[in-house]
Amino acid sequence: xxxxxxxxxxxxxxxxxxxxxxxxxxxxxxxxxxxxxxxxxxxxxxxxxxxxxxxxxxxxxxxxxxxxxxxxxxxxxxxxxxxxxxxxx
Amino acid sequence: xxxxxxxxxxxxxxxxxxxxxxxxxxxxxxxxxxxxxxxxxxxxxxxxxxxxxxxxxxxxxxxxxxxxxxxxxxxxxxxxxxxxxxxxxxxxxxxxxxxxxxxxxxxxxxxxxxxxxxxxxxxxxxxxxxxxxxxxxxxxxxxxxxxxxxxxxxxxxxxxxxxxxxxxxxxxxxxxxxxxxxxxxxxxxxxxxxxxxxxxxxxxxxxxxxxxxxxxxxxxxxxxxxxxxxxxxxxxxxxxxxxxxxxxxxxxxxxxxxxxxxxxxxxxxxxxxxxxxxxxxxxxxxxxxxxxxxxxxxxxxxxxxxxxxxxxxxxxxxxxxxxxxxxxxxxxxxxxxxxxxxxxxxxxxxxxxxxxxxxxxxxxxxxxxxxxxxxxxxxxxxxxxxxxxxxxxxxxxxxxxxxxxxxxxxxxxxxxxxxxxxxxxxxxxxxxxxxxxxxxxxxxxxxxxxxxxxxxxxxxxxxxxxxxxxxxxxxxxxxxxxxxxxxxxxxxxxxxxxxxxxxxxx
Numbered sequence: 001x002x003x004x005x006x007x008x009x010x011x012x013x014x015x016x017x018x019x020x021x022x023x024x025x026x027x028x029x030x031x032x033x034x035x036x037x038x039x040x041x042x043x044x045x046x047x048x049x050x051x052x053x054x055x056x057x058x059x060x061x062x063x064x065x066x067x068x069x070x071x072x073x074x075x076x077x078x079x080x081x082x083x084x085x086x087x088x089x
Numbered sequence: 090x091x092x093x094x095x096x097x098x099x100x101x102x103x104x105x106x107x108x109x110x111x112x113x114x115x116x117x118x119x120x121x122x123x124x125x126x127x128x129x130x131x132x133x134x135x136x137x138x139x140x141x142x143x144x145x146x147x148x149x150x151x152x153x154x155x156x157x158x159x160x161x162x163x164x165x166x167x168x169x170x171x172x173x174x175x176x177x178x179x180x181x182x183x184x185x186x187x188x189x190x191x192x193x194x195x196x197x198x199x200x201x202x203x204x205x206x207x208x209x210x211x212x213x214x215x216x217x218x219x220x221x222x223x224x225x226x227x228x229x230x231x232x233x234x235x236x237x238x239x240x241x242x243x244x245x246x247x248x249x250x251x252x253x254x255x256x257x258x259x260x261x262x263x264x265x266x267x268x269x270x271x272x273x274x275x276x277x278x279x280x281x282x283x284x285x286x287x288x289x290x291x292x293x294x295x296x297x298x299x300x301x302x303x304x305x306x307x308x309x310x311x312x313x314x315x316x317x318x319x320x321x322x323x324x325x326x327x328x329x330x331x332x333x334x335x336x337x338x339x340x341x342x343x344x345x346x347x348x349x350x351x352x353x354x355x356x357x358x359x360x361x362x363x364x365x366x367x368x369x370x371x372x373x374x375x376x377x378x379x380x381x382x383x384x385x386x387x388x389x390x391x392x393x394x395x396x397x398x399x400x401x402x403x404x405x406x407x408x409x410x411x412x413x414x415x416x417x418x419x420x421x422x423x424x425x426x427x428x429x430x431x432x433x434x435x436x437x438x439x440x441x442x443x444x445x446x447x448x449x450x451x452x453x454x455x456x457x458x459x460x461x462x463x464x465x466x467x468x469x470x471x472x473x474x475x476x477x478x479x480x481x482x483x484x485x486x487x488x489x490x491x492x493x494x495x496x497x498x499x500x501x502x503x504x505x506x507x508x509x510x511x512x513x514x515x516x517x518x519x520x521x522x523x524x525x526x527x528x529x530x531x532x533x534x535x536x537x538x539x540x541x542x543x544x545x546x547x548x549x550x551x552x553x554x555x556x557x558x559x560x561x562x563x564x565x566x567x568x569x570x571x572x573x574x575x576x577x578x579x580x581x582x583x584x585x586x587x588x589x590x591x592x593x594x595x
Contacts, residue, residue, distance in 0.1 A: 019278045019564045027281040030569030031288075034577045 090135040092287075092344045093294050094587050098580065101132065106351065110275045121273035122245050125352065129250040133214065140213045148247050150179065151223040152240060158230045159237060173231040177224055184220045187213055192419030215254045217416055219247055221383055226261045228387055236261060242268045251348035255341050255592040257359040257379035263551060264354065271353050279350055281564045282547030286347025288576035289540045294340030294590070295582040298333050301530060302588065304523040305330035305475065312484055313477045319515075320495045323488035325523055330475045331468050332530040334591050335364065338377070341590045343540045346549050355551040357382075358541055364467070364534045367459045368441075369433040372467060377592075384413050402438070407431040417474070422482060426473040433466055 019027075090097050105128045113121035134141045154176040161169040190210045198205055230236040238246070238261070246265050247253075308326025312318050318326070342359040349356045363376035373381045389409040395402040407428065414427015444450035469486065476482035487493060496513040500521075508514075538558030545554040546561055562568055 019281060021278060023564050024278045024281050026566065027564045027569045028277075028284070030566040031281070031284060031573040031576075034570060034573035038577060038581065 090132050091587060091589060092341070092348070093291060093579075093583060093590075095580075095583065096135075098291075101128075102348075106275065109352065113273050113275065118271065118273035119241065121275075122241055122268070126241065126244045126248060129245070129248040129253060132250040133248065133253060136214050137211075143213055143216075144219060144248060147180075147183070147219060147223065148244055151176070151227060152243050154227050155230045155236055155243075158227065162231075162233065168231045168233065170231070173227060176227050180220050180224055180227075184216055186210065187216055189415075189419045218253065218256055218258060221258050221416075222247060222260075225258075225383060225387060229261065234262060236265075238265050238269065249349065249354065251345040251354075252356060255345075255590050256377070257342065257345065257357050258383050259357065259379070263357060267354050267551075274353075275351070276353065279353065281569070282544060282549055282562070283347045283350040284576075285547075285562065285568065285572040286350065286540065286544060286549055287344050288572045288579065289544075290340045290343030290345075290347060291579040292340070292575040293336045293343060293540075295579045297530060297533075298336035298340060299582065299585075299588050301329050301332045301336070301523075301526050304520065304526070305333050309475055309477065309481060309485075312481045317493060318484055318488040319493055320488055320491055321497055323485050325520075325527070327468055327472050327485065327489060328527045328531070329523060331364075331471050332527055332534070334471065334474075335534055336530065337591045339539065341592060346541070350547075350549045355549060358550050358552050358554075360539065361541065361555065362534065362539045364464055364531075365460075366463050366467075367456065368463055369430065369437045369466060370441075372463060373430075373434070380413065380416075384409050388412060403435045406434050406438070410434065421479065422473050422476050425479075425482070426470055429470050429473060433470070 090101060092098075105125075108128070109121050109124050112124040116123065130141050130144070133144060154172070158169065158172055158176075161172060187210055190207050194205050194207050197203060226236060242265055245268055246259070246261060249264075252259055305326055308318070308322060308329065312326075339360050345359070346356050357379055359377060359379050361375040361378065363372050366372040366375055389405055392405040392408060393401055394405060397405075408431075410427045410431030411424060412427070414423045414425070414430070417423045417426070449455065469489070472485045472489070473482050476485065484493075494513065495511075496515040497507060499514050499516055501507055501512075502514045538556075538560055541550065542554055542556060542558040543560050544562045545557045546563065
């Protein structure tokens with residue numbers, strides 16, 4: 001413990017890279033691109049479900065509610081299967 | 090509230106950032122920091138609202154302690170040791186009551202066959218962290234360090250949500266001057282680095298640590314329920330936990346760094362690839378660095394450190410590590426874990442003294458041996474740390490050294506060298522995915538740079554990076570895509586359930 005000095009000799013001084021506002025905004029936009037994929041997939045899934053008929057958005061809410069039922073206690077796999085059974089046409 | 094929860098990522102954090110900017114526009118620095126204090130208390134209250142009163146009482150009590158210590162020092166010309174003792178004792182009594190009352194009563198009942206009962210004392214979240222943070226403030230004030238701060242700044246220093254729940258254990262002279270100097274402006278140019286740190290930290294927790302967690306949990310729960318472990322299952326369970334705690338703690342530390350950086354506060358590093366250590370002394374320079382520093386400065390050195398001869402140094406090391414172990418939790422396994430690390434440190438220092446100046450002790454096979462021995466010693470200590478009781482600990486350690494026989498799954502029969510070494514093969518059911526996960530995670534831990542090394546250009550901490558890596562983050566679209574993808578993967582991984590951080594319970 002006597003040698004537990006977190007700051008030892010021979011460290012490299014780190015130079016802070018200056019980030020301009022424009023660079024930061026471009027970075028944040030690119031950062032958001034991967035976040036769009038799940039959103040796009042969900043949108044496509046909803047369009048598909050709607051196109052095959054006999055499906056309405058309220059079923060999604062019903063399905064989510066089904067996951068909170070007391071008999072949904074067989075682990076996450078059980079809950080997921082109940083969810084899909086409720087959602088799919 | 091946990092960093093790896095939907096409510097935090099999609100509601101608390103964005104709302105806090107927006108409100109912080111809004112309050113800054115209206116009330117300037119004071120407005121922004123007031124909002125941050127309220128948001129941090131809300132973050133804490135999400136777990137158990139009544140305990141916010143305890144945090145606030147602790148803050149006011151210690152702030153008052155600081156004022157009294159300074160005023161006595163300036164009037165009489167010397168600090169009041171009695172006052173410091175009273176204030177530190179009250180802090181420790183509070184911690185002792187909430188954290189250790191049940192443990193001590195159970196121990197006394199067991200040892201003396203008594204039936205004392207204090208009821209079930211509910212442990213307030215993060216009490217160890219905010220108590221230690223404020224003890225360091227009092228001790229530094231006693232020693233005459235500049236410590237006169239505005240109450241709002243002091244509140245923010247203690248309750249700032251990135252470090253409140255699981256550290257790092259921050260010190261006032263590192264954080265409060267930053268708060269004091271800050272104009273509270275939320276600068277968008279910090280967001281790329283801050284969000285990248287958060288994304289990588291979340292990935293480490295939800296994708297890496299939580300994926301390996303079921304293997305260690307299943308193993309230790311099975312042994313707790315009476316299963317006699319074999320050599321192979323004991324090693325799989327232990328290595329799974331070794332990986333789990335590594336990525337869990339790395340994830341939390343990285344997220345804390347990133348979250349604080351959003352608000353222009355730079356935290357100390359708390360984690361630096363500890364499994365790359367060549368000795369236990371080095372391990373403690375890399376693992377929970379803020380706790381090591383606290384124990385060194387406020388326990389080991391006041392006990393005399395290494396200034397009172399070799400024997401006293403080893404005694405001081407043992408006391409420090411035993412108490413460090415007890416800090417982690419009220420249980421004998423934590424005391425043994427601390428004691429084991431104390432013993433490791435003593436052996437480490439003795440070996441260094443014995444081999445000083447000897448060329449053979451530093452040739453490459455010896456260096457490789459040091460890495461291996463350090464890692465195995467740390468793994469063995471994690472068994473003690475994780476085990477629910479002494480029986481689980483004993484059975485696992487016995488199985489790991491082959492006292493229950495060494496047998497491998499039939500899958501390994503193809504490696505003839507094992508047969509020649511006398512290894513038995515049995516129809517042991519193992520999860521191939523566990524073996525693959527462990528191999529992949531250990532490869533990352535041993536050979537990849539850690540996030541703070543990669544993020545050195547952003548300088549998210551006030552400390553310099555000791556060992557910069559060749560791979561360096563840049564605010565480029567390529568890095569943004571990598572970080573964004575890490576965040577998406579991490580959030581998707583959260584759908585299988587939100588798990589607490591291991592250090593959350595301390």
